[in-house]
Amino acid sequence: MQQPTNKIPLFSVTFRDFLIFIGIFACAIELCILLRMADSSDGFASPVFVLAVLLISRFTNGYLFGTLAAIFSVIGINYIFTYPYWEFNFTLSGYPLTFLTMFGVSIVTCTMTTKIKQQEQLRVEGEKEKMRANLLRSVSHDIRTPLTSIVGATSAVLETEGLSREEQRALLEDARDEAQWLIRVMENLLSITRMGDPRAQLSKNPEAAEEILGEAARKFRKRFPEIQVSVSVPDELLFVPMDAILIEQVLANLLENAATHGQTVTQIQLSVQREEAYARFSVQDNGCGIPPKELPRLFDGTLKRSETPSGDGKRNMGLGLSVCMAIVRAHGGSMEARNLPCGAEFSFRLPLSEKEYQAL
Structure with a gap:
């Protein structure tokens, strides 16, 4: 180290x-x-x-x-x-x-x-080292489970005779889902590495917030067609200085987190609105909410697999949320989570440009 x-x-x-x-x-x-x-x-x-x-x-x-x-x-x-x-x-x-x-x-x-x-x-450097250590511990466990599932599913298809087409398709779909999840883990790790490199510079450009939300919702619907996603944006076009790829990744992580850990989630509301000198992005769901003991540690990457609601070793929301926090902070923003009467809300704020703020 x-x-x-x-x-x-x-x-x-x-x-x-x-x-x-x-x-x-x-x-x-x-x-x-x-x-x-x-x-x-x-x-x-x-x-x-x-x-x-x-x-x-x-x-x-x-x-x-x-x-x-x-x-x-x-x-x-x-x-x-x-x-x-x-x-x-x-x-x-x-x-x-x-x-x-x-x-x-x-x-x-x-x-x-x-x-x-x-x-x-x-x-500051101690905190970075702590975050790297937490990420390494998380990734070492999280990657092993989907790789084992992929090997098991493909081996079953190749080595088991007499499987029906439906059984083969189910095994291959499981392998595909695990591979897609591994890709998202790698994207998160690359983002964390980029945030920790002092030589890396964010490419921030004014982006239409409704386009970023719409693209994130479109990709989410493909993966979770059973969950209804609604998008709410201001009447006027809202431009926010951001790295569009990274902020879309934040929204994707929050949406997947709601779908995976909300357990009973059937609806998610994705919204953005002005709040003085900031644009506030929000992801609200109607699921089971966040366990109170986990609220103080949601964004530091220390949540253990056994502490996740599903008990699924690879579905560790700590990694994805720590990535979200790192990206939002790199944009000069802030992030928070809270329980609602029915469900939970994750939100983050990004500073508007001086021209955008003066237009308020």
């Missing part, structure tokens, strides 16, 4: 950090100029620049800009804001102490900030 890395460049130079440095330092100089115009004393400069050093050290990476802020602050206090103005005077009492104070504030703040960022990075 890959070990988490906690290396953060201590003297990195980025355009963002440079802008923060220039902006805060310029504000400190401007504030000191205004204070000197209002008061003839010189004591205000030191605390203002100490605050500037603190802020620059806090909001930039590494030690470089914090150290530069300390050096330039001491120079600025001496050269600009201490008598005689616009001249250096290294004979001022307390001048070495001012420099040491600035430098100490910079080092301490940069050290604390770097450690906080390292801890946050370790936490």
Whole structure:
């Protein structure tokens, strides 16, 4: 297993950090100029620049800009804001102490900030490792069962004499269903891998939400013709920035989850609507609902096979839902599940584009 890395460049130079440095330092100089115009004393400069050093050290990476802020602050206090103005005077009492104070504030703040960022990075990478481990455990069990069924069904057709055409067809249909399920597992795994790759970029384009829902419903009806699916969309055309393939996969996972784990599901309502700056997608069913003890862990991939309602080893909804959560989060959205008076609802929200939101 890959070990988490906690290396953060201590003297990195980025355009963002440079802008923060220039902006805060310029504000400190401007504030000191205004204070000197209002008061003839010189004591205000030191605390203002100490605050500037603190802020620059806090909001930039590494030690470089914090150290530069300390050096330039001491120079600025001496050269600009201490008598005689616009001249250096290294004979001022307390001048070495001012420099040491600035430098100490910079080092301490940069050290604390770097450690906080390292801890946050370790936490995030630890969560990724935990998710990978959960996925490996889930997949190792989930793939074995359908493969065994496929081998058993095909072996029965090839090796058993005297099977009727109906019996052969039933066995082959079982093998086909198991193979289709394996394909969907592989699609989920590929999506998880893509979400975890920092080099991968989502291809988000404005897509008509009703088209995505319609396509997901069409494919679902082919696989579950006995379940009635209704689609509800706003009167006006709603465009949502998204990776259409991934969001369609989210909807497919949620629809299959409702059909598989709802047990008594006969109707599913698929809908989308505006909610302020977001588009809210919803999948509601009239099944048996979600066991309350499973609600807190639905999206973390830790649900075990024995905990699924059907007890079917390969029908582990934890994997599909953790994929859904990863995809939605990668789009900057959120996801939730709740029980209804009759059935359950899974919903997720995706941010609308600025143009779409302004049209509200």
